[in-house]
Amino acid sequence: MPLHMDIVPIQRLVVIVAHGEITADDLANNVKELIEARVAHYAKIIDVSSSHWVLTKEQIDAIAGTLRGDPNSDMRGPVAFIVSPNDEGFAKAFAGITEGDRPVRLFHSLHQARRWLEEFRLAAAHSRPRAGTARAAGGLKR
Secondary structure, eight states, rough: OOEEEEGGGTTTHHHHHHEEEHHHHHHHHHHHHHHHHTTTTTTTEEEEEEEEEOOHHHHHHHHHHHHHTTTTTTSSSEEEEEOTTTTTHHHHHHHHHHHSSEEEEESSSHHHHOOOOOHHHHHHHHHHHTTTTTTTTTTTOO
């Protein structure tokens, strides 16, 4: 299988690694697995650096539409693509099509991608109200 997916619940992370030629059917099957796993809110690292994608813009649009139609996708997690410096094609196209749906960035190393996701996680944690605080309880009552 050209797409391999690992789900790491303790880290709320999905790691997808693509090898070789990837078709629209390969991607559609992977998206179906993602939706069935109910992990739209998890962060994702998608390593496409060792793959070649055989998809049209229309096929990428259709996949993005499928992801948007997921009833569990209200809060979609950030996506960090790891790309080859010589071929950002699919990742760049997907990022452009889904701009505004969720944070998406392209990186040339796993280290950079993990650092960005950790920074994103920390920023989100600091913006959430803590249990027992006035903000968490709905604000101060007068």
